[in-house]
Amino acid sequence: DVKVTQSSRYLVKRTGEKVFLECVQDMDHENMFWYRQDPGLGLRLIYFSYDVKMKEKGDIPEGYSVSREKKERFSLILESASTNQTSMYLCASSKYPPQYFGPGTRLTVT
């Protein structure tokens, strides 16, 4: 079974803090993705990566950056958290379709 793990299930941060969300997959997948999930909006792609050190912007990259130093790990960084970044963040990985998802991190920015 594919396993995608995320570092925290729940996170509370203050406005202006730097936030790191970590994602690790154990299936040697080339592709990794970060989404945010908001009610009524479905999933929106923030960033994705096709290979180590490679990153591509998704639909809503503003206010976020990513890092992929190792194949199994894909980090999402909020440089200066804002209240409008309160959301559920989902990580996914794939070799081919479909994508496999982690449990999500519910981030609250106060």
Place this chain on the structure above:
Amino acid sequence: AQSVSQHNHHVILSEAASLELGCNYSYGGTVNLFWYVQYPGQHLQLLLKYFSGDPLVKGIKGFEAEFIKSKFSFNLRKPSVQWSDTAEYFCAVMDSNYQLIWGAGTKLIIKP
């Protein structure tokens, strides 16, 4: 731009009722289609997928979906729902860049 439309944001059914959740997409090329499910407190899981071949696709837990090319639709069906089917269901289409385009989701509530 490609888009995916799920017609109902909330659906409430009684146990044993039949289910059909609508999904329409706007993409003219070859499509790969997916339905994912998210049970309360759990991660997104793949229910079923269509790449090619038989347009009637069977997935896990008794779900099926039919790809109708002429209608740009990929509706999800189940003949008899159970309370445990309460979840949020997402339709997605893979575009030519191998990215998934997601519908807004349908929250399904099954009354016991």
